[in-house]
Amino acid sequence: MTALEQLQTDFQNFLLTLGDSMDEHVVGTTKFGTQERLAVYADAYRLRLLEALEDNYPALHTLLGDEEFDRLGRRYIDAHPSSHPSIRWFGHKMHELLREETPYRSQPVLSEMALFEWTLRGAFDAADESVCAIDDITGVTPQAWPKMRLQFHPSVTRLNLVWNVPALWKKIDQDKAPDKPKAEEYPASWVIWRQELQQFYRSVATDEGWALDAMIDGQNFGDICGGLCEWIDEQNVAVRAAGFLKQWINDGMVTSINV
Amino acid sequence: MSKNKTPTRPYLGFGLGLRTDHYDAVIKQKPDVDWFEIISENYMVPGGKPLYYLDKIRQDYPMVMHGVSMSLGSSDPLNQAYLKDLKALIKRVEPQWVSDHLCWGGVHGKNLHDLLPLPYNEDTIAYVADRINQVQDTLGRQILIENVSSYVSYTASTMSEWEFLATLTERADCLILLDINNIYVSAFNHEFDALEYLNAIPIERVQQFHLAGHQNNGHYIVDTHDHPVIDPVWELYAHAVRRFGAVSTMIERDDNIPPLEALLTELDHARSIAKPILEESVA
Ligand SMILES: [Fe+2]
Numbered sequence: 436m437t438a439l440e441q442l443q444t445d446f447q448n449f450l451l452t453l454g455d456s457m458d459e460h461v462v463g464t465t466k467f468g469t470q471e472r473l474a475v476y477a478d479a480y481r482l483r484l485l486e487a488l489e490d491n492y493p494a495l496h497t498l499l500g501d502e503e504f505d506r507l508g509r510r511y512i513d514a515h516p517s518s519h520p521s522i523r524w525f526g527h528k529m530h531e532l533l534r535e536e537t538p539y540r541s542q543p544v545l546s547e548m549a550l551f552e553w554t555l556r557g558a559f560d561a562a563d564e565s566v567c568a569i570d571d572i573t574g575v576t577p578q579a580w581p582k583m584r585l586q587f588h589p590s591v592t593r594l595n596l597v598w599n600v601p602a603l604w605k606k607i608d609q610d611k612a613p614d615k616p617k618a619e620e621y622p623a624s625w626v627i628w629r630q631e632l633q634q635f636y637r638s639v640a641t642d643e644g645w646a647l648d649a650m651i652d653g654q655n656f657g658d659i660c661g662g663l664c665e666w667i668d669e670q671n672v673a674v675r676a677a678g679f680l681k682q683w684i685n686d687g688m689v690t691s692i693n694v
Numbered sequence: 695m696s697k698n699k700t701p702t703r704p705y706l707g708f709g710l711g712l713r714t715d716h717y718d719a720v721i722k723q724k725p726d727v728d729w730f731e732i733i734s735e736n737y738m739v740p741g742g743k744p745l746y747y748l749d750k751i752r753q754d755y756p757m758v759m760h761g762v763s764m765s766l767g768s769s770d771p772l773n774q775a776y777l778k779d780l781k782a783l784i785k786r787v788e789p790q791w792v793s794d795h796l797c798w799g800g801v802h803g804k805n806l807h808d809l810l811p812l813p814y815n816e817d818t819i820a821y822v823a824d825r826i827n828q829v830q831d832t833l834g835r836q837i838l839i840e841n842v843s844s845y846v847s848y849t850a851s852t853m854s855e856w857e858f859l860a861t862l863t864e865r866a867d868c869l870i871l872l873d874i875n876n877i878y879v880s881a882f883n884h885e886f887d888a889l890e891y892l893n894a895i896p897i898e899r900v901q902q903f904h905l906a907g908h909q910n911n912g913h914y915i916v917d918t919h920d921h922p923v924i925d926p927v928w929e930l931y932a933h934a935v936r937r938f939g940a941v942s943t944m945i946e947r948d949d950n951i952p953p954l955e956a957l958l959t960e961l962d963h964a965r966s967i968a969k970p971i972l973e974e975s976v977a
Contacts, residue, residue, distance in 0.1 A: 439821060440769035442813060442850060443801040450806055461846045464885060466913045472883075475845040475916060476808065483807055484832050517805045520763035520776045521735040525807075563741035591742065 437563035449473065450480045451516060481566075484512045487525045491556055494600075495529070495548045495609040498616075507532075507539070523560075527553065544598040553599045554592050555636070556628040561590035564690045566630075571692050572684055579591050579694040581657035583652050585680070586691040590629040593648055595622040601636055630631040637686075642666040656680070703901050704754055704790060707970075709944035714813075716746045719954040720755075729756040731944050734789070735763055738779045752787060757790040758902065758942075760871075763805065764829065767798035767812040767822050784833065791901060793838035793871045796822070796859065809842040809967065813850035816857035819865060825867035833850065834882050838901055839863065840871040843879040843908075843917035855880065856894040863899050870895065872938075873904035873933045875923065875946075879915045883976050889931055892937060901940045905931060905964060906946040920949035922960055928967060934973045943968065 436446070482685055485508045489496055492694040497502045505603040511532055517525045530570070532554060533539040533546035543664075553644035566588060575583060599617045624644025627636040639647065645666075646659045654662075660672045683689050707728030712720070717726070730751065737748050751757075763776060783793060796920060797809040812818050830836055841859055855860075863870055881888035907921030923931075923945065935941070943964050947957060 437817075437821075438850060439767075439818060440814065441802065443769050443798055443847065446810060447806060449799050451804075457846075460848055460850065462849055467883060469846075471914070472846045473892075475914070479916075480808060482804055487807075511945055516801050517800075517807060519802075520805060521738055522807045523735070524741065532751060539846060542866075560739040560742035563745070572767075590742075590813070628696075629742060632746055665799060 451479055451513070451612045453477060464665060470680050481512055483522070484517070484525060485509070485585055487522045488512075488529070491526045491528060492549060492552050494604045494613075495545065497607045497613065498548060498603070500599055513522075529553065542616075544600060544618075547596050547598045548600045548603065549592065549595065551604060551625075552593060552638075552672075554627050555604075555634050558590040558592065558627050558634045561588070562627060565691045566687045567618065567684050567692055569681060569684050570681060574690065575694055580677075581655065581660075582694060583656040584653060584693045585683070586693065587651055587683075588628055588688050588690050590627070590634075591651065591688045592627045593644060593651065595644070596625055597622045601625060601638070603692065626688070628686070628688050635686070642675070643682075645680050646676060647683070695716055703898070703941070706758070707941040708965050709888060709942065710957055710961060711760075711944060711946045711948070712757075712953055713947065714744075714747075715951045716957075717751070720751055721747075723954070724754060725948055725954060725958055727958070727972075728754065729758065729790070729942070729944075731758045731760050731946075732789075734761040734780060734783055734792075737783055748787070751825065752795040757789050759784065759787060759791070760790045760840075761794040761805075762809065763953065764794035765799040765805075766796065766825050766829070767818065768801055769798075770801050772825060772828060774832075777829065781833060782789070791838055791869070792833065792835065793840055793902065795842050796839045796862070797842045810820075810857075811844035811846065811848075813844060813848040815850060815852040819858065819862050822932060823865040826868050830866075830868065832852075835975055836869055838866070838869040838871040840873050840904065841876050841880075842873075842874040843883075843915075845883055845916075847884055851880065851902045854886065854891075855884075856891040860894055860896055868899075868900045869901045871904060872900050872934065873942075874934055875904065875906040875908060875916060875927050875961060877878045878927050878930055879908055879917045882915045887966075889933060892897065892934055894931070895938075896937055898940055901936075903931070903934060903943040904943050904946050906942065918949060920945050923958075923963075928963070931964065932967050932971060935968045936975075939975060940968075940972055962973045 442460055445460060449457040457473055460470045462471055487623055488508045505638055511529060515528050530546045530549035533549050597618050603613040624639045624641055626639055649659055649662060660676050663676055664674045709729035709731055710727050712730040737744050742749045795809045797811060800806045812832050877888050877891050905923050907923050909916045909918040942966055943956060
């Protein structure tokens with residue numbers, strides 16, 4: 436190990452664990468001593484990352500309150516140091532930590548909120564791609580429909596949520612007091628995406644959620660119709676499936692129709 | 695003043711750091727800012743608003759790119775994926791120039807998201823000069839490196855920061871983004887003479903100035919970029935203009951961000967300091 440690598444390893448260990456690994460490397464002055472100098476860096480390290488978490492998880496922050504969010508943030512910072520050049524991606528494992536670790540896992544609404552917020556954040560700066568207009572599908576001949584596949588905008592993400600997090604998020608986003616967290620009996624299907632520069636989210640019926648998953652996965656229209664028979668009578672399936680496709684196109688989720 | 699004090703370097707005038715809070719005002723008002731500096735990493739994203747506003751504002755203003763994650767002084771290998779993304783952004787923005795900091799930001803694959811100082815010695819100079827050369831080869835252009843504010847001095851340092859910066863930039867044949875506020879902050883924290891620092895920096899290598907505010911905690915200063923520039927830093931700036939001539943100057947504000955008008959007023963103050971000095975030097 437070079438002297439430089441040793442110094443940087445010791446400095447990094449100090450920032451991450453606050454031990455005494457830097458004491459021998461640093462000289463202070465009488466008015467501004469070694470420990471206080473090092474503390475400037477240690478404080479700044481955590482505050483900067485906490486700020487990044489606050490930016491990425493404003494509604495989770497509101498649900499938890501300042502003190503609890505601070506505690507969670509510091510725990511996250513210790514558990515998952517950043518390895519990405521950009522601080523924009525800091526916090527990507529928040530929903531996992533909340534889902535798996537005590538005391539948070541006993542309040543699953545927290546993990547779902549983190550996942551919802553991270554997904555919105557992802558839609559915000561997902562890649563730009565131009566989307567289809569409804570005319571693009573009306574031009575497809577009836578014979579070509581069964582083999583038709585769709586490509587979706589990079590921002591399109593499906594989530595299944597047991598808790599009422601989108602409703603909570605909306606209230607918090609409008610600076611209103613959120614309702615009580617409520618669990619559904621079954622997970623509700625949601626889709627999040629961006630149209631132009633604006634993020635959107637909406638709930639979808641269970642069969643629409645399944646169809647969307649399947650088409651994102653690369654299945655064709657014929658496959659979707661087959662699968663939808665689980666929920667709908669066979670004679671109504673094609674109309675319902677075609678309705679989904681048109682809705683997705685109108686929502687600006689579809690970037691290409693491949694026949 | 696002699697002719698070699700106004701070297702032929704690209705000169706953009708007076709700029710500001712582009713911040714999201716000001717996007718709409720910049721687009722609507724087309725303010726009298728000569729150029730903008732962007733934080734490269736903020737636009738190293740796949741798409742959406744950041745790149746939309748970037749492209750839109752770029753149509754109206756010259757831009758320079760300023761990175762925070764190159765980690766030129768890290769003992770880790772250079773992050774080639776990062777440099778590839780940076781190169782793609784350079785292609786999109788076509789900036790007048792590209793800068794990053796003379797610092798390190800993490801080792802063993804971690805990123806501490808800070809601008810940490812280096813030990814000032816011969817080994818570091820050799821190591822970092824080689825890395826700057828690699829970056830300049832990869833990007834196909836000279837880069838500017840910026841002096842950072844610092845709070846610690848290392849036992850491993852054998853020379854002053856200004857000797858280090860001057861020697862390194864000669865060795866690497868790169869340019870300098872001189873942050874006047876950072877010199878002031880580090881001079882205060884390490885009890886050295888800011889003028890001695892300025893006077894040791896090679897004139898022809900300095901291509902950009904940064905100005906910013908900071909937080910004074912009494913016996914030390916933290917470089918917070920959340921206040922207006924203070925008078926002693928303006929004085930140091932005046933001295934820098936006298937020494938270096940016409941150098942593109944900008945104000946960095948990263949926190950407690952005021953309305954655009956307040957920064958325009960502050961930028962006018964920079965103009966009012968520089969203009970008479972520059973006119974005097976051509977006369
Ligand atoms: Fe700076």
